[in-house]
Amino acid sequence: MKILIIEDERKLARFIKQGLEQHGHVADLAHSGSEGLDHVAGGLYDLVLLDLMLPGQTGFEVLQNLRAFGLSVPVMILSALSDPEKVVQGLDLGAVDYLRKPFDFSELLARIRVLQRRTDTSDNIVLRVADLEMRLVSHNVVKAGTTLELTNREFALLELLMRRAGHVVTKNEIAEKIWEVDYDMGSNVIEVHIYQVRKKIDAVGTTGLIETLIGRGYRLKTV
Template sequence: MKILVIEDERKLARFIKQGLEQHGHVADLTHSGSEGLDQIAGGLYDLVLLDLMLPGQTGFEVLQNLRAFGLTVPVMILSALSDPDKVVQGLDLGAVDYLRKPFDFNELLARIRVLQRKGTMSNDVVMRVSDLEMHLVAHQVVKNKTPLDLTNREFALLELLMRKAGQLVTKNEIAEKVWAVDFDMGSNVIEVHIYQLRKKLDAVGTTGLIETIIGRGYRLKTA
């Protein structure tokens, strides 16, 4: 899944991002309400994790503007505010859940799974590129009904490439969105994962799908 985290406490935001990515999700970060709203409008997100006390726009204002703009992405509030009136206000503005800080990360993951089971998020969001199908909720990639055995990191890497099919994806972008923000750009970890992913695609007959743009990054071919 592709998840946007809108949180101005940067250490907590990085912790959430890293935890989500370790469980196979692609996570983006932003630290203000205004920037978050812009990213939601311009990106295809399956879920937004939203703090309430934000610079630019509060979380309440973000929810109001999402409704005004007709944006229907599910939003889970993560907030230290425990006033029942604030909880009710956030839910009335369209949030699908409210998790109080500090929280156990396993509880956050469990609540995300509950939303999936309830159908709050699409029951089976499917992306298709070439002869591949990626089932985001089922966390599975198939070719002609043959599943690929991908690690969480390989799945997140392929998801990023598929979301930007036909476009250049730089190593910096891969490092930021698939690995942690403190990723060592001097390592060859990305190249190793690309190599392993290519091997698994080759094994099911999908060859040459990932194109290397020398010195710049990678591109997933669309035909």
């Protein structure tokens, strides 16, 4: 999953990000409500972890704005506020879960797994293009019967290409949806990751699935 953490306590935010990435997720950080809203509007996230006591605008206001803008990404509140009225208020504003701080990280991971099972449907548990198969829940990729070893970023990149199979995905789109918002467009990190993913999926079965369209972006052929 690609997860956005909106948390102004930077040490805690980095801890959560590191833990999520160690367990196969891709995580971005925002340290204020406004920054978080900008991230969600410009990125493709499967889940938002939201603190309530944020500078600029509170987590409650973030929830209201997300819904007002028509952004339906699932939101889990992580907050030290334990007043039942606050819990009810957050859930009524559209949050799908509420975890009180301090929390055990294993509980956070378990709740994320529950949400993942709840939101996955028979249509999006498995993505298939040609002889390439991506299993989102178990986070693995199989090509022509062979399991491929992909890093978290490579997995997220391939997922984006598979979801948009047959369509051009620009470098800007990849940067916004897969990388941090402060990604340097002058670097070649996307090209390097595309090369690595192409090399791995071309090793078995159908070759040449990922096309490079100079000046436009990349496209996963449907064959």
